Amino acid sequence: MPSLAPRSTATTADPAAHRDVAQAAGNAGPYDPNLIASLKSDHASLRDTLEELENYVLHRQFAKIPDMLVRFGDALQSHLDEERDHFYRRVAICVQGDPETSAFVERTCIRMEGIARQVMFFTKHYKDIGVSRVNKDAFRHDLEVITALLGDRIDLEETSLYALYQPLHRACYPQAGQSPRHLEYATR
Secondary structure: OOOOOOOOOOOOOOHHHHHHHHHHHHHHOOOOOOHHHHHHHHHHHHHHHHHHHHHHHHOOOHHHHHHHHHHHHHHHHHHHHHHHHHHHHHHHHHHOOOHHHHHHHHHHHHHHHHHHHHHHHHHHHHHHHOOOOOOHHHHHHHHHHHHHHHHHHHHHHHHOHHHHOOOHHHHOOOOOOOOOOOOOOOOO
């Protein structure tokens, strides 16, 4: 992933800055008007899977949990790869002229990497040891933590971050005199 650090002194009014952004945009891939809808669909599917895992515990269908954890982990990893490769790279380019927003995007990206590690550890751990009557309470507690972490993250992405995904010509080349785009910063 490219650095999310803001540009030092270049402004979007500088022709060299336009070239830098245009060159970096090639690394972000083409703008996809369907990307956000696809990512939101992934979110709904991930939430449904977490709910299904909870139902398996409630109905003592422990044998179904390991396979569901594998599918959940695979789906989450695929989603994270899609966000990293197609969302965060483009947004990093678009906000590099706004140090406050760049820092916010960088922090949220770093936090998501931490959440992803926790979720992957959770899925691997319970896939390996399984879930039974003996450890179902621990599993349920851990599942609640994972559900809360991902739920908060999904809410942040859908209410704040996804608004930053725009075609580069609109987002990265503001009109003269426009103020930088600001987010309503979540305190999560």
